[in-house]
Amino acid sequence: MFNALxxxxxxxxxxxxxxPLHAPVFSGNEREYVVDTIDSTFVSSVGAYVDRFERDMAAYTGAARAVATVNGTAALHIALKLADVESGDLVITQPLTFVATCNAIAYCGAEPVFVDVDRHTLGLSPQALDHWLSDHARVDGDGVCRTRADAKVIRACLPMHTFGHPADLDGLVEVCARWHVALVEDAAESLGSLYKGRHTGTIGRLGTLSFNGNKIITTGGGGMILTDETLGARAxxxxxxxxxxxPYEYLHDEVGYNYRLPNLNAALGCAQLEQLEAFVANKRELASRYAAYFSGSDLxxxxxxxxxxxxxxxNAVVCDSREQRDALLKSTNDAGVMTRPIWALMNRLPTYAHCRQGPLTQAQWLEARVVNLPSSVLPQ
Structure with missing residues (x-):
């Protein structure tokens, strides 16, 4: 049925x-920089490439400060702590996301609240967010957003830029400001994506990136916090x-985290970042070819x-039905062409099934229909 695809x-x-669905490309200075790191013997958590990677990423994204971490989930954990998320708080997020988004909330001792997404962005809907807050929340005399039912603090809102497509940030910024809720962007998938000319992850109070092996650039594993100078120093x-x-004493003034990105990984990241704009252009060309291919089809x-x-x-397509989705997944994977469904909704997972939620009509509709297609950088 899907032989032509x-x-x-x-x-x-x-x-x-x-x-594969998404494979890394190492066509630049990766080997040179990694060998240089080995020769320097500074392969662990201190080294020139860590500092360079942070500076280069801040310059690329336009963030005042970028702080490297061992992975994207660690970046999210610290970003939420810097947004003052505490044990017992609530954090509003979308059910249509990778589990790391919710896990980072849980690491803080907080609990996710699931609000619906927009079908055209696949990201958290400002309208659904505003409706849930209007129905369930109030801002108290101290300017703190709390639930009406049990006075739980709603500390932050955590949208995710699904598959690299920016969520409706203007709408989210407006709603969050009106309800006194901190906006933290999970930009793990959207390095190189711009919202009205600004890089994703730089519009909320904090944002985070991921450099896992399947991302647009990779450090093998790694993440980054994007924020202002003050919060950056704290991060x-x-x-x-x-x-x-x-110079030599071991002085630690609070509970900290060993979330440092090794210099070896940062060296790989520096070489990858040098090629990022070429990768984005290549992937956008692939997307335009997919769009032309599917034009007029039922996908x-x-x-x-x-x-x-x-x-x-x-890249992703929306099928007519779950049955068509399942047929597409089986045909392609049986033929050795890797495709994947979108994630199971977070509110369906046993860990988060008890969490509060609003109507999730769009998320459920997308869950039953979306399929990801091979999206690696095209060979040159």
Whole structure:
């Protein structure tokens, strides 16, 4: 049934072998920088490449400060702590996301609240957010947003830029400001994506990135916190075991976290970042070819929101039904072309099934229909 699509993918990747969903590309200075790190012996948590990677990422995204971490989940954990999320608080997020988004909330001792997404962005809906808050929350005399039923503090809102497509940030900023809720962006998938000319992850109070092996650039594993200078300095302190500067003494002034990115990984990241714009251009060209291929078909290709530049980290189509989705997944995977469904909704997972939620009509509709297609950078 989907033989033509399988042929289309194989033609573009010039391969009759297994085609993965998203593979890394190492075509620049990766080997040179990694060997230089080995030769320097500074392969662990201190080194010139860590500092360089943070500076280069801040310059690329326009953030005042970028702080490297061992992975994206660690970055999210610290970002939420810096947004003052405490044990017993609530954090509003979307059910249509990877589990790390919710796990980071749980690490803080807080609990997610699931609010619906917009179908055209796949990200948290400002309208659904405002409706849930209007129905369930109030702002007290101290300017703190609390639930009406049990006075739980609603500390933050955590949207995720799904597959690299920016969520409706103007709407989210407005709603969060009106309800006195901190906006923290999970931009793990959207490095290289712009919302009205600004990089995702730089519009909320804090944002985070991921450099896992399947992301648009990789450090093998790694993450980054994007924020202002004050919170950035605090993030650096917390992620480096809360160690105070001293020539030789070990002085730690609070509970810190060993979330440091090794210099070896940062070296890889520096080389990858040098190629990022070329990767984005390549992936956007692939997306345009997918869009042309699916034009007029009964599969709807997911395109970037108006006014945005998406990195098209993972290309996706929306099927007519779950039955068509399942047939597409089986046909492609049986043929050695890797496709995947969108994530199971977080409120369906046993860990988060008890959490508060609003109506999730759009998230449920998308869960039953979305399929990701091979999205690696095309061979040159």
């Amino acid at each position: 399988i042929d289309f993918v194989r033609e573009h990747y010039r391969s009759t072998d297994f085609i 650096k302190h917390l992620t480096t075991t809360a160690k105070r500067p001293h 709807q290709f997911v395109t970037e929101p108006e006014g945005c530049r998406s990195n098209y980290w993972l």
